[in-house]
Structures are given as C-alpha cells and as structure tokens.
Amino acid sequence: MIGAMADIGMPRSLRILWDMEEQPVKRPVQSLTRERIVATAIEIADTDGIAALSMAKLAERLGSATMSLYRHVANKEELLIFMSDAAPGTPPAIDPGGDWRAGLEVWALALREVYLRHPWILVINPGRPPLDPGQLAWADAGLAALSRTGLDGSRRLAAIMAVLNYVRGEAQISAGLAGSAWADEETQQRYGDLMRLLVTRDRFPHLAAASEEGAFAMEEEADGAAFSFGLARMLDGIGHIIDKS
Amino acid sequence: MIGAMADIGMPRSLRILWDMEEQPVKRPVQSLTRERIVATAIEIADTDGIAALSMAKLAERLGSATMSLYRHVANKEELLIFMSDAAPGTPPAIDPGGDWRAGLEVWALALREVYLRHPWILVINPGRPPLDPGQLAWADAGLAALSRTGLDGSRRLAAIMAVLNYVRGEAQISAGLAGSAWADEETQQRYGDLMRLLVTRDRFPHLAAASEEGAFAMEEEADGAAFSFGLARMLDGIGHIIDKS
DNA sequence: GCGGCGCGCGTACGCCGTACCCGAAGCGTG
DNA sequence: CACGCTTCGGGTACGGCGTACGCGCGCCGC
Numbered sequence: 019m020i021g022a023m024a025d026i027g028m029p030r031s032l033r034i035l036w037d038m039e040e041q042p043v044k045r046p047v048q049s050l051t052r053e054r055i056v057a058t059a060i061e062i063a064d065t066d067g068i069a070a071l072s073m074a075k076l077a078e079r080l081g082s083a084t085m086s087l088y089r090h091v092a093n094k095e096e097l098l099i100f101m102s103d104a105a106p107g108t109p110p111a112i113d114p115g116g117d118w119r120a121g122l123e124v125w126a127l128a129l130r131e132v133y134l135r136h137p138w139i140l141v142i143n144p145g146r147p148p149l150d151p152g153q154l155a156w157a158d159a160g161l162a163a164l165s166r167t168g169l170d171g172s173r174r175l176a177a178i179m180a181v182l183n184y185v186r187g188e189a190q191i192s193a194g195l196a197g198s199a200w201a202d203e204e205t206q207q208r209y210g211d212l213m214r215l216l217v218t219r220d221r222f223p224h225l226a227a228a229s230e231e232g233a234f235a236m237e238e239e240a241d242g243a244a245f246s247f248g249l250a251r252m253l254d255g256i257g258h259i260i261d262k263s
Numbered sequence: 264m265i266g267a268m269a270d271i272g273m274p275r276s277l278r279i280l281w282d283m284e285e286q287p288v289k290r291p292v293q294s295l296t297r298e299r300i301v302a303t304a305i306e307i308a309d310t311d312g313i314a315a316l317s318m319a320k321l322a323e324r325l326g327s328a329t330m331s332l333y334r335h336v337a338n339k340e341e342l343l344i345f346m347s348d349a350a351p352g353t354p355p356a357i358d359p360g361g362d363w364r365a366g367l368e369v370w371a372l373a374l375r376e377v378y379l380r381h382p383w384i385l386v387i388n389p390g391r392p393p394l395d396p397g398q399l400a401w402a403d404a405g406l407a408a409l410s411r412t413g414l415d416g417s418r419r420l421a422a423i424m425a426v427l428n429y430v431r432g433e434a435q436i437s438a439g440l441a442g443s444a445w446a447d448e449e450t451q452q453r454y455g456d457l458m459r460l461l462v463t464r465d466r467f468p469h470l471a472a473a474s475e476e477g478a479f480a481m482e483e484e485a486d487g488a489a490f491s492f493g494l495a496r497m498l499d500g501i502g503h504i505i506d507k508s
Numbered sequence: 509g510c511g512g513c514g515c516g517c518g519t520a521c522g523c524c525g526t527a528c529c530c531g532a533a534g535c536g537t538g
Numbered sequence: 539c540a541c542g543c544t545t546c547g548g549g550t551a552c553g554g555c556g557t558a559c560g561c562g563c564g565c566c567g568c
Contacts, residue, residue: 028457036461050547072524083548085526094525114469141386143435145443147454154467161469171476173492174469180493184425187432190388198390209392212273216281222399224359224406224419231416247418248425251500258499295516317555328517330557339556 028149030092031099035150050082052090056100060136063101067197068138098142103150105136109159114166118260119253121163122178126185126249129156133189137197140190168263177256184252188245210234273394275337276344280395295327297335301345305381308346312442313383343387348395350381354404359411363505364498366408367423371430371494374401378434382442385435413508422501429497433490455479 034052058079062071073094077084091097110128112121133140148154160178169177199205213234219226228234279297303324307316318339322329336342355373357366378385393399405423414422444450458479464471473479 158467171473171478183432187428228416233416254500255496
C-alpha cells in the first residue's frame with residue numbers, strides 16, 4: 019500500500035506520516051527524533067508565535083546544532099506540515115446516533131479551540147487538500163454527526179466543510195486579535211471611541227445606524243458570543259436542508 | 264478630528280490612511296510616492312505571491328534604492344497594512360431597499376473575488392480590528408443589504424461578520440489550493456486515487472461512507488459549487504432569524 | 509544668498525534557511 | 539579481529555532578508 023502511494027507521487031511528508039502509522043516503533047536509540055523536534059516546535063509556536071520559530075532557536079531549545087534538525091525534516095516547510103498534522107490531536111468522539119446538531123456543535127467548538135490554541139495553523143498554508151491522518155480523523159468525526167440525517171454523501175461533506183470554513187475564518191480574526199496589543203480591555207475601550215469618531219453618518223450610513231443601536235457596545239462582550247451566533251446560523255441553515263430531505 | 268485620533272493613540276498607519284482622505288492632494292512633485300509603492304507591492308504579491316515580496320525586489324521594480332522606500336513606509340509591516348487597505352477597492356453598491364438575500368449574496372461573492380485575486384490578504388494578520396477606511400466601507404456595504412430586515416443593529420453586524428468569516432475561511436483554502444501544484448487536473452485525479460487508498464472503512468468509517476457515495480467525485484467539480492452551498496446555508500440561517508423577528 | 513529640511517541613497521549588521529562536507533559510532537561480513 | 543558501510547550529529551559558509559544610521563543634494567522661505 020505504501021508502495022502504491024509512492025507510485026502515485028505522494029509527497030515525502032505524507033508518506034512519512036502514513037508510514038509512521040503502519041509500523042509503529044522499531045527505531046534505534048537516537049537523541050533527536052522527529053517527534054521531539056515537532057513537539058518542541060509546536061511549543062515555541064504556541065508561546066512565542068510562529069514568527070519566532072526559527073531552525074536556530076528550535077535547535078537551541080533542543081540542545082542540538084541547527085543543522086542536525088535536517089536529518090529528520092527535509093526543510094522548514096516540511097516541519098510546518100508535520101506540526102499541523104500533530105497539533106490538532108484527536109478529534110472529539112461524536113456519537114453517530116445522537117442529535118446531529120449537538121454533535122456538530124461539539125465538533126465546531128473543539129475545532130475552534132484547536133485554532134485558538136495553535137493560531138499558527140491558520141497562517142501556514144498547506145497548498146494541498148487535507149490528506150494527513152490528523153485532518154482526515156477530524157473530517158471523519160464531523161461526518162459522524164451527520165451520518166443519520168438522510169443527507170447524501172456529498173451533502174454531508176459539503177456541510178462539514180461549510181462549518182469548518184466558518185470556524186476557520188472566525189478563529190483567524192479572533193486569534194489575531196487575542197495575540198495582539200488590542201487584547202486588553204483599555205484598548206478595546208479606545209476601539210469603541212475610535213469607531214464612534216470615524217464612523218459618521220455621511221460616510222458610512224449603515225455602519226453608523228448599527229453603531230447608534232449599540233452594535234459596537236455589544237461587540238465588546240465575550241467574543242464567544244459572536245462565534246456562537248454565526249455558528250447557530252450555519253447550523254440553522256444546515257437544519258433547513260435536513261428537514262427538506 | 265485627526266488630532267483627537269492621535270490623542271486616543273491611533274497607530275501611525277491608520278492616522279496616515281485617514282489623513283489621506285481628509286486633505287486629498289497638495290503634495291510636491293516626488294518620484295516615489297506611497298501610492299506608487301503600495302500599488303507596485305500589490306502587483307508583486309498578486310503575481311508572484313506574498314513570499315516573493317521583499318523590500319529589495321520592490322525597490323528594484325520601482326527603479327529606486329531599497330532604503331528609499333523607508334521614507335514612505337515605516338517598515339514592512341506598515342506596508343502590508345497599506346496594501347490590505349488598498350487592494351480590496353470599493354465594495355459593490357448594495358441597494359438598501361432591495362432583497363436582502365440577493366444583496367448579501369452579491370456582497371459575499373465580491374468579497375470572495377477580492378480574496379481570490381489577492382490571496383495574501385488572508386495571510387497577513389492585521390492583529391487589530393478593522394479600522395481602515397477600506398474595511399469599513401465593505402462593512403457598510405454589507406450592512407446596507409440588511410438595513411430593512413428588522414434585525415437590530417448588533418444582529419445585523421453579527422450576521423455580516425458571520426458571512427465574512429465563512430467567505431474568509433473558504434477563500435483561504437480555495438486560494439491555497441489554486442496557487443499550488445494541486446491545481447491542475449491530473450493531480451486532482453491523483454488526489455481522488457489517494458483518497459480512495461487511504462480512507463478505509465475501518466479507519467474512517469464515515470469518511471469512507473461519504474466517499475462510496477461519490478462525495479469526492481463531486482468535489483472535483485467547480486469549487487464554486489462548494490462555496491455556494493455553504494453560503495446558501497449561512498443565508499438560510501440568517502433568513503431564519505429574519506422571519507422570526 | 510543662504511540656512512534648513514525633505515528626499516533619495518549607500519553601507520553595514522544581525523538573523524534567517526540551508527547546501528555541503530566531516531567525524532564518530534554501530535553494524536554485518538571477511 | 540579488521541574492515542568498510544550506514545546512520546547520526548555537527549560545523550562552516552553563503553545568499554537573501556529587514557532595517558538602523560548617516561550622507562549629500564536640491565528646493566523652499568527668509
């Protein structure tokens with residue numbers, strides 16, 4: 019099977035990821051392993067941001083020389099692929115027999131949590147469809163929630179992709195703000211002030227109207243509220259076609 | 264007013280952006296202008312990708328020395344902010360009196376087009392809420408579509424943010440694939456083969472079930488279809504609360 | 509005429525990813 | 539036991555990046 023993959027022209031990174039699953043251990047003792055490298059890289063990216071992750075810094079944290087890393091990863095891009103396969107962990111177990119909406123909501127919330135804990139996943143662009151074991155496991159978990167809904171296969175897939183896209187988009191903005199200088203409360207106060215200053219009725223009439231109704235006061239509350247609202251609308255929409263099918 | 268902004272502690276980049284609007288021209292002749300720099304930077308990022316945009320390359324394209332750019336932008340990060348303000352252009356004019364759903368759909372499609380034309384917008388993380396004139400104009404256009412729906416201000420804002428988040432998430436994945444080696448048809452064929460090879464019933468039961476129903480054959484068609492499906496679900500969900508209000 | 513200032517530029521520095529080559533240790537084979 | 543091969547960790551070196559800093563030129567108001 020692995021051979022077949024090579025024939026098809028699977029990228030090196032994916033071959034390694036799937037090989038790993040097939041033949042679990044059987045390695046000689048070695049101080050530097052891919053697992054350790056990837057785990058440490060994730061640590062750095064989580065705490066200091068993806069921009070602070072350099073091969074030199076990573077090696078220093080591992081107590082090794084920079085170039086030694088290249089025994090285990092082909093280059094930095096491959097390291098990032100390994101990182102984004104490992105970081106999400108295992109998806110929540112969704113009961114295929116349970117309520118589809120509750121299941122999908124759990125799934126979406128877990129996914130958002132992953133993105134908020136590892137915001138750099140949203141920044142590194144895979145440039146290819148999800149084919150690593152990690153991503154497929156998450157897709158499978160999402161589909162589990164919809165398995166008894168009567169939707170056909172392509173609809174089920176389209177539905178979880180829609181939810182995933184929404185979660186991804188929201189998380190990216192949310193994570194971007196959380197990790198910046200705009201996170202603290204005082205600066206958010208300033209944001210409201212600036213908004214009221216810049217949004218005038220003649221320039222942005224509809225924005226001004228919403229602002230006068232207190233839209234931006236609302237926005238200052240827990241950002242989870244905005245996320246839940248959008249998610250609920252998406253689930254409403256999915257429910258709409260489930261009822262009709 | 265500009266003074267007030269400075270008092271509040273507005274970042275330099277935003278002050279420039281809004282200043283520009285207030286006092287239109289009145290500049291001496293100068294060969295290097297911020298407008299020209301930003302426009303050329305956008306050109307490079309669009310055609311060669313954001314990774315290919317360096318200050319040196321930009322200067323070369325402009326026929327100037329690298330360090331001359333720093334007379335007009337504080338640093339590269341500020342340049343990126345200027346770029347993402349300018350690139351989206353003016354939003355489509357939405358008739359506030361028209362059908363809200365049609366209006367929002369036009370808005371979402373235009374937004375997606377912006378993201379596909381300038382994929383780098385999705386990669387650079389603003390790290391702050393949208394406060395530049397460009398972003399606010401788009402928000403205003405989106406809100407126009409909902410102005411007669413009976414939703415209150417914060418709901419209208421939450422609704423367009425939900426749509427924006429979805430569009431953003433979808434565009435990011437879609438743009439990532441479009442610009443990669445997986446774009447051509449032959450490789451997509453391989454993607455289907457790999458999928459069928461890796462997705463086994465014991466490992467990913469629900470994914471396998473969807474696959475057997477031809478979910479991945481469907482996925483190979485125009486990616487616009489998947490986008491429209493998710494957007495329709497989101498709009499269905501928004502319609503659901505409009506009807507109830 | 510002249511001082512100041514805005515503009516474009518050149519040099520230099522530290523950090524980045526990584527190509528390339530070397531030495532040491534463990535292994536099966538003669 | 540000797541030997542070569544393979545595998546692993548490391549060191550050096552290079553080109554490219556963003557940008558701090560200082561210089562000279564030309565235009566402007568006085």
